[in-house]
Amino acid sequence: MFRTAWTIGRIRGIPLRLHVSLLLVVPFLAASVAGHQLPRALRQVGLTIDDLTLPASLLGLLLAVALFVGVLLHELGHALVALKQGGKVRGITLMVLGGVTEIENDEATPRQQAWMAFAGPLVSLVLGVGSLALASVGALGLDLSLMLAIFGWMNIGLAVFNLIPAYPLDGGRILRALLAMRLTPLRATRIAATVGRTIALSAVAFSIFFHFDPMLLLVAAFVYLGASVEEAALTQRDRLGGLKARQAMVTRVASVEPEMPLPAVARHMLFQGAAAALVRDAQNIYGVIVPSDLRRGAEGVARNLCPNGPLFVHVEEDLGAVARELQRPGRRGAIVQDDFNIIVGVVTHDELARASALRHAADAARPASPDTNRPVKAESYDRR
Ligand SMILES: [Zn+2]
Numbered sequence: 001m002f003r004t005a006w007t008i009g010r011i012r013g014i015p016l017r018l019h020v021s022l023l024l025v026v027p028f029l030a031a032s033v034a035g036h037q038l039p040r041a042l043r044q045v046g047l048t049i050d051d052l053t054l055p056a057s058l059l060g061l062l063l064a065v066a067l068f069v070g071v072l073l074h075e076l077g078h079a080l081v082a083l084k085q086g087g088k089v090r091g092i093t094l095m096v097l098g099g100v101t102e103i104e105n106d107e108a109t110p111r112q113q114a115w116m117a118f119a120g121p122l123v124s125l126v127l128g129v130g131s132l133a134l135a136s137v138g139a140l141g142l143d144l145s146l147m148l149a150i151f152g153w154m155n156i157g158l159a160v161f162n163l164i165p166a167y168p169l170d171g172g173r174i175l176r177a178l179l180a181m182r183l184t185p186l187r188a189t190r191i192a193a194t195v196g197r198t199i200a201l202s203a204v205a206f207s208i209f210f211h212f213d214p215m216l217l218l219v220a221a222f223v224y225l226g227a228s229v230e231e232a233a234l235t236q237r238d239r240l241g242g243l244k245a246r247q248a249m250v251t252r253v254a255s256v257e258p259e260m261p262l263p264a265v266a267r268h269m270l271f272q273g274a275a276a277a278l279v280r281d282a283q284n285i286y287g288v289i290v291p292s293d294l295r296r297g298a299e300g301v302a303r304n305l306c307p308n309g310p311l312f313v314h315v316e317e318d319l320g321a322v323a324r325e326l327q328r329p330g331r332r333g334a335i336v337q338d339d340f341n342i343i344v345g346v347v348t349h350d351e352l353a354r355a356s357a358l359r360h361a362a363d364a365a366r367p368a369s370p371d372t373n374r375p376v377k378a379e380s381y382d383r384r
Pocket of ligand 1: 075078121162170
């Protein structure tokens with residue numbers, strides 16, 4: 001998902017990445033702190049920039065970097081709770097809108113999910129209050145106390161912002177987890193996503209009519225799209241639950257060598273009428289290529305499109321579980337095997353969408369169940 005990021009280290013085995021957008025936002029933030037926050041904080045105590053020992057620009061830069069350290073600690077709060085609950089953390093990426101932690105914790109109970117979502121804002125809150133308390137100790141000197149005070153308020157702001165119940169922000173995740181204690185996961189997600197989108201649209205309206213703020217619009221777009229994407233993903237998993245991998249696999253699969261240039265892969269797939277290509281040599285299978293990977297002018301070889309390695313599923317695997325694996329970043333297709341580990345087909349995103357649409361259409365003809373968001377399991381009439 002984040003190919004324009006550098007891995008700078010690992011914490012408890014979690015890769016820590018810096019996104020290229022930080023290169024833009026750190027200097028911008030540093031200038032904003034040096035030009036606005038610092039002079040304002042100084043004015044409140046009757047001082048000016050000239051009373052500082054260090055140059056304001058240096059303090060601004062230090063604070064900008066410190067803020068991202070604060071964001072990192074916030075994300076680590078989520079990540080370490082997820083690890084403790086038995087989940088997996090694929091990585092933490094620091095980027096323009098803060099941090100993104102890729103967590104796989106599907107087995108977590110709603111109570112655990114709520115705690116995992118709350119852990120980040122809690123870290124920010126503790127950091128903020130702790131820094132403000134330190135800043136109020138007089139003997140630290142003006143520069144350090146001022147930095148601690150600004151750092152403290154920034155972290156409290158971060159905590160409060162993330163606690164807004166606009167899914168997929170942390171507050172929205174807490175809301176969804178609380179709803180999921182009483183409702184199905186899909187219904188809880190739908191309500192939380194609707195609340196998230198409503199808040200996002202209100203923020204857009206506020207920005208248009210009262211106070212234009214490009215950052216607010218960016219965050220609103222992030223919330224609106226994020227809520228919609230997560231709701232669509234869960235809707236698809238819910239619809240596909242109960243179906244089998246074989247019901248959504250394509251058998252028109254080409255085989256290509258890992259070193260085959262991409263234009264040749266496209267020609268080969270077209271010639272064979274294939275919906276997917278298996279990248280393999282005599283010893284290994286590297287992954288799956290689908291037509292949407294192959295753009296005009298794309299350079300490189302087949303193996304470059306398989307950075308995550310192959311994903312194998314059994315032919316009788318639950319399609320909802322297959323969808324959950326394929327919805328992870330960078331997954332293009334699941335390789336379907338039978339009882340003898342023989343490859344019989346590939347499930348791609350296109351096929352998931354097709355099966356999901358068919359399932360939806362098929363269910364519409366049936367009498368509505370008491371909870372219409374919970375489709376009747378398909379085994380009863382779809383088993384072959
Ligand atoms: Zn968070």
